[in-house]
Amino acid sequence: MTEHHYRMDFPVGWEELHRNARALAWRLLDKGQWNGIIAITRGGLVPAAILAREMDIRMIDTICVVSYQKSDTYGTAAAQGDLTVLKGVAGDGEGMILIDDLVDTGKTARHVREMLPKAHFATLYAKPAGKPLVDTFITEVSQDTWIRFPWDMEHTFSTPLAERPKMLG
Numbered sequence: 001m002t003e004h005h006y007r008m009d010f011p012v013g014w015e016e017l018h019r020n021a022r023a024l025a026w027r028l029l030d031k032g033q034w035n036g037i038i039a040i041t042r043g044g045l046v047p048a049a050i051l052a053r054e055m056d057i058r059m060i061d062t063i064c065v066v067s068y069q070k071s072d073t074y075g076t077a078a079a080q081g082d083l084t085v086l087k088g089v090a091g092d093g094e095g096m097i098l099i100d101d102l103v104d105t106g107k108t109a110r111h112v113r114e115m116l117p118k119a120h121f122a123t124l125y126a127k128p129a130g131k132p133l134v135d136t137f138i139t140e141v142s143q144d145t146w147i148r149f150p151w152d153m154e155h156t157f158s159t160p161l162a163e164r165p166k167m168l169g
């Protein structure tokens, strides 16, 4: 188990996510022809759907993995367990876009890159530790930032910034 310490919150809304995913689609279209998309579950599924629509790709597969345990009250991962692959993909990934929502420590990226060494690994967000493992990403955030994706959030009371360090520990 690896312990993580996150000091900052980076909430991302649906519109911002959509804009970033479309920016990624532009970048990938510029890089050539693709045979399909492989989404890393679960975070890669939404970006995969947006890429597929923008890039006119119908061939979509998944690598199904379990890694983080979200164990504290605020949904921030306190620990990352061993990575378990529930379902892989045949082949070496040639001509395929391997997509995830973000790369953090790089543990997931390292694992899936070993499984599909020829795939083009793309994410919307990257933290410095994982950045070298990504072929194309859109936005970098600092290592001590926790990104909050729209599918993990709902409209609720917003705690003033000055009080948040107590919450994040």
Ligand SMILES: O=P(O)(O)OC[C@H]1O[C@H](OP(=O)(O)OP(=O)(O)O)[C@H](O)[C@@H]1O
Residues within 6 Å of the ligand: 040, 041, 042, 043, 044, 066, 067, 068, 080, 100, 101, 102, 103, 104, 105, 106, 107, 108, 109, 130
């Ligand atoms: O670079 P790493 O430190 O490995 O972290 C990145 C991974 O963590 C998150 O997935 P998570 O395990 O939370 O599962 P989920 O996609 O099912 O929400 C994210 O979607 C990446 O897949």
Ligand SMILES: O=c1[nH]c(=O)c2nc[nH]c2[nH]1
Residues within 6 Å of the ligand: 068, 077, 102, 104, 145, 146, 147, 148, 149, 152
């Ligand atoms: O929702 C998430 N936000 C993050 O910053 C992160 N890092 C690893 N796994 C993550 N999941």
Ligand SMILES: [Mg+2]
Residues within 6 Å of the ligand: 040, 041, 042, 043, 044, 100
């Ligand atoms: Mg994930």
